[in-house]
Amino acid sequence: MLSAWDRLRFLSIRDLLVHRGRALASIAVVAVSTALLVTVLCIIGSIDQSIDRVAAGLGGNAVLEVSGASDSGFPAAVRDEVGRVAGVTAAVPVVRTAVSTARGTVLLLGTDATAAALDSPIKNELTGHAAALTSVKDGVLVGPDTGFAVGERIALRGGEVTVAGVLDSPEAARFNGGRYLLAPLALAQRAAGKSGVLDSVLIIGDGGADALRPGVSKAVAGRAVVTESSAEASKSSNGVMLIRFTAVAAAGMAFLVAGFLIYTAMGMAIAQRRPVISMLRSLGGRRLTLVGDLLLETAVLSALGALLGAGLGVLLGRYAIERLPDLFLQAVSARIEFIMPVWAIPLAVIVAVLVCVGAAGLAARQVYRVSPVEALAPVGVSVADVVRPRLRIAAGVAAVVIGIGAFVATRQPGIAANAGITTMFTAEVLLGFALGVPIVRAAAWVASRFGSAGELAAEAIRRSPKRAWATLMTVSVAVAATFAISAGNTNAVDSTKDSFAALRGADVWVSTTQAGTFPTGPLLATDLPERLRALPDVAQVVEGQAGYVALGGKRAMAFGLAPGAASPLLAAVDSKVRQAVLDGQGVIMSSDLSDALKVEVGESVSMPTATGERAITVLATVPFFSGLNGAIGMALPNMREWFARQGASTLELHAAPGIDPDRLLTEVQGVLPAGTLAYTGAAAVQGFGDSLNQATRLNHLIWIIVVIISAVALINTLLLSVLERRRELGVLRAIGSSRRLALAIVLAEAGAIGITGGVLGLLFGSVEQVIADLASARAWNVDVEFVPVPAAFTLAVGALVICLVGSLIPAWRVARMNIIEAIGAD
Template identity: 40%
Template sequence: MIAAAIDRLRLFNFGELLRHPGRTLMSGAVMGVSAALIVAVLSISGSVTGSVDKLTKGLAGTAELEITGITDAGFEQSLLPRIAATPGVATAVPMLRGTLGAGPDRALLIGADQTIGALGSDLAGPMSQYTTKLLGTERGVLVGAAMGLREGDPVPIGAGTAKVAAVLNSEATDRLNGGHVVAGPLPLIQLLTDRVGKLDSVQIVVKPGTDVATLRSALTEAVDGRAVVAEPSLRTAQASGAIQIMRYSTLMSSAAALIVSAFLIYNAMSMAVAQRRTTLSLLRAIGGKRAPMVRDLLVEAALLGLIGGAIGAGIGALMGRFAIDRLPAAIVQSVEARTEFQVPNYAIPVAITACVVATVLAASIAARQVYKVAPVEALAPVEASDAAATSTVLRWVALAAGVLLGAVAVVIAFLDLGRLSLGAITTSFTATVFLCFAATGPIVRGSAAIARWFGAPGALGATTLERAPRRVWATAMTVMIGVAAVVALGGASGNMVTSATDSFQSLGDTDLYVSPSPAEQFPTGPVLPDGLAARVANVPGVERVSPAQMAFATLGSGRVMLQGYPPSTSDTRLGAVDRAVIDRMERREGVVITRDVARSLSLTAGDEITMPTPSGDRKTSVLQVIPYFTAVSGVVMMNLDQMREWYQRPGETILSIHYAPGADPDAVRAAVRAMVPQEMHVDTGAAMVDAISSSVQQGAAMSNMILWIVVLVATVALLNTLMLSVLERRRELGVLRAMGTNRKFLLRSVLAEAAGIGFIGAAIGLVVGIAVQYLATVAIGHAMTIDIVYRPSPLIAVYGAVALGLALLGSIPPALRAARMPIVAALAVD
């Protein structure tokens, strides 16, 4: 029985795939595109979280808990004896962790003592192996193979210099930041970084038989809120939050491509059924059962999805590798580890499974149209039979489902669910498909009416459209989704970029900024040299200097960015904060938080918030909840002196400089540049705004690129449908040619069909796109915690026209084929 099934598949299914290489290649290609997009998106987010996870495991070894600093200022080393003395702790391994350099030269700096051997980690072995060299070399450190240094070379660290005692081989440091690592004795690293008596991490090796949850509670009590006690995987979870928005937006665009591809597979399977109609009817006439035929078609579709998905997955990995180097700098900066490209274990199986499921579902609908008719009816044109008629009950069910899903989409969009609000976009597209299925009749009639505008050729095309309602509906949906996705998601993305840029425009009111980071990165550290603010204030032409400090900190189970300012109503950086609240911030009465922080901690203005700090838990009031662009993390604003005191982080990480009236900007900037250390960055306010805007646009560009790929897939779908129309009517076209119809008439007839489907699909797409853009704008506003202004772009019509134009390109090959079809060959079809 199995052998018979294999023979049947080989003769009637796989053989057909080989006999029609064009259709097979086209169907596999669209599934390949969908798989490639899914793998690329998952690889980008997986590379960020995977790199952090890899580094975390490489350092933690057998540690089951980790105590980390609340900010990069770490915590007091005096807590170490209390931590080590906690019952259940076998070994407490202290570490100092930091970064050296920036960009491609960025490296991880580690300081550890002799207890690191208890971890059995990737770093423990090398540090134990080279103990003699480390102790025998003055200020000796170990460096990874990727650093490009040799034994004896100097290594600048902080304000001092160390010397390479040994170079670790690539195998030893593979899991340690890709070999970009510098490790040395804890006291030396503390001295060089001017952090004597400070720690960033304590890895906890647990005694056998100890309950980890109980030990965690005991350690939390031991550190008295001055550090965070969690599993080492907390770092990975925090890194995942930094990339989440980009992952959601790109996955939605990839899902649109997969949906369009499914409609195309439906048409491809319909084409396959149409071409095999004679064979299938004969098999039914001699006693063939419906079930095996349906199964064979589904197996054929699954094979298409499997092959296309597998090939696309490989291409997607290459796409992800290309894109990983173009991540916005703010995202890369927000995680400790260097982002190394890696394809997550789940990415390829998920992509291939999605492609197989999509092809099988699409093929099952196509199979149902043919195999539910009697054998004699199978000899008739597929769409002309009663099988093509849509059940009235099914239409009413689709209408009810569409209305219900539409209402759900509106509710999800307007409820402030954070990133979950983005689900409204997918839900609204699904609702549209159901509603359009219920309106199949009007859509087909509208397509036919448009085709008739083209005269006699259009009348012939209109008749053909009316005979194939389901195929017309499926193709119109592909065009609709392509146009709607570009208009809705592209428009909402543009609204987000515009609103985000507008929210930072006030930064341009400051003449000059000095920070340790480039303009496109958050100025989270290191702190500027002592006394720099005072020296800059004395530069001729400088009216005033306003210091500020930013730092990433752990709050709850996530991370926030602390922003400390000297509260002043004239400070443009506090533009979103009420004037009365600024006065209260100056009196240290509380803090201002962004919407996402308020949502995650269930807080509102007036509530009390507990903030863990290196100086212990601090309770204060929430003065205001503000909208603020927070793609990477939430924000807590407070008084600068309060932040310095609570988080034991003196100094500032950025200076805002205002010129005196009449001062020469170029001269003042040159004087400030000469005053500031060379490694520090001096940027104008306009440059700061441009850099932030570019980072936002960079994050949205990938999503927009995927949307245009969706449009190209829709182009292939229209080509597929019209090619099916031509193949179904070969005898009819042959008769027309034999009666004297010229080639130009037939060509115009097929083009009229394309115009009918394309225009109706584009019109629905424009209407749906404008509506979904509004919902998407609201949803993205909740996800990004910013007030996004809905602006229907005047380019909407242009987007729709371009998308329609690309889709209509798919009509040219089948139109030419119809016009050039030999009369004798066409008449001999049956």
């Protein structure tokens, strides 16, 4: 133990203090990568725990839950039939729906006295404030974050309610972020416009879920869905899964880059310490001991960097949670708030250390190839600096296999297609390794084009091929990441936004949800369509609905369509199919949903509704944005009848001839009740584009991190180049060369490496853009068109410039070099 400490103190720590730049660069790489991983874990943990808190806070000891086949609920009579099932000791009715108030959207919960059988926080709150509820007419209890005070009146869709009490316990604050209303069942049904309807029934009974499920399912008779918890359906929705997968893929990309840079940094450190390693080997030092010291050094540095980055990750996680796109979370009824998982930081630190130690272990293998004599050889001459041809051949074969696998991955259903992006990055790094010799030669040739200084720079590149390769690959990764993220995201967002172009067919949209989301909010006032038809500038009002339905174990989106509807689903089919759908003969189904259900055009599938099982015939399948769990379009009368959901959740307004849409918008906004929104068709399309851009912000953060890391790595490696050639540069200065020549040599080397790496990055990035487009087409279920993005080229050049700016620091150091010290350096 003492000898290990001495080696660490006199060798590793001393070297790190001498080469502080390399140590700080390594720590920075790990810190930013860990910060991103902590951010990702906070996003995932916050979403899951927010959903679980609502489920646990309401469900308590319930073993089964009967949920509505759609968000319109099911007849209250189902509860009575379920309550008579053998083994059921309590069937607790629940109204659970989002309602619009003057202070924003809140969750309205209603239940009756049978909730006393639940062992849950909500039951405790109702029990503790029962007297206040019964003493106030139409009284409700409000969460601590709603902003309402005792005695205040709240206008809801079905009338007004009065605040009988404000809950202020810690449990009340945790439930749905404190934004909810608790009401007696009958009042909640009336206030939500759901008289005689329930959203769920929580079942308490003997024998467990498996014993009760058959009897409960028989009693439900297809009018609702029987599950152990509706929370699992929310967590498995495509929107949540897409956020989760994208975040994990982003963190994986960051650690792929971090692992590569740690590998190159450790390789450089070993090359620079070769004389010390030779001395230790000559004195009888064991290779295993030397490798262990290097891995311990890496573990300490990576742990330090991970701990520094964890704090930043928590701040980024809080920022990200506040800006999650509503479009991807529409299937989630719970309010997503920042919840720091206790396991986030420990897991991130462990992953960071394992990745870095693993990368360092690959680099440290070269210690086994260093003999005492070879270790004293100049850099580039030793056997350790020569890569065996069969290793490059193996890397090339692996690159081809993994590259093919990346294309195969993009054909996988849903969000699994995104795995192809990171997989292709791995293939490109391996291909770069396989082609290391010609790539380095190309960099040397480019350097030689810069005159006499370039010839000296070219020779330096040839003598240190590993360092040159690592540096230019770092630049290429930064440029390729720019294309994959910037160009790939641009194509995906533009194509998805264009898929909603049919929404421009309406001059004005009216809904209770904002532009850029589907109109699944509370239904509009029943008299609103007629009031709008009475406006002089309105030529036509088309009613429509959107809501969630249970289909094949998924919570899919259903659209109720009427003649004249400006719907992307209708626009994607021919007139014959369009008319058949409007006539109620069948439905249009999104292709991802049809794939998941394994149903073809012309086939039927059974769908539970509030009025029992219904067989629907698939008349056409079309691509449709799958931030949700697929979609179906059906005739509006069918949707209203099957799901007992009268009214409309959206209205399309068409202006009279010669009337400007903006003028119509202003006129409509003047007559809308509070909580109802209006926007133009162009704004509706742009809203989806803005929501999708918001969803890709995390990827742009990845790009920034990769570019910064690449710039730091370039500074580090060029500084190492200056140190390796310190005596050489000093001799040149001693025999009369100018500072300008020494400066030009470093800049020529940096320019050659940057240009070569940039060109390689453009090639890799173009492939990455193709992969990203293919993956997005499957993950988002839209036809993504490959289009060259000029802005991506600009950003790629910008990334290259940032990396090249890093050469100014070592160049400045060369210009200030003391000749005597340089010549006398060991």
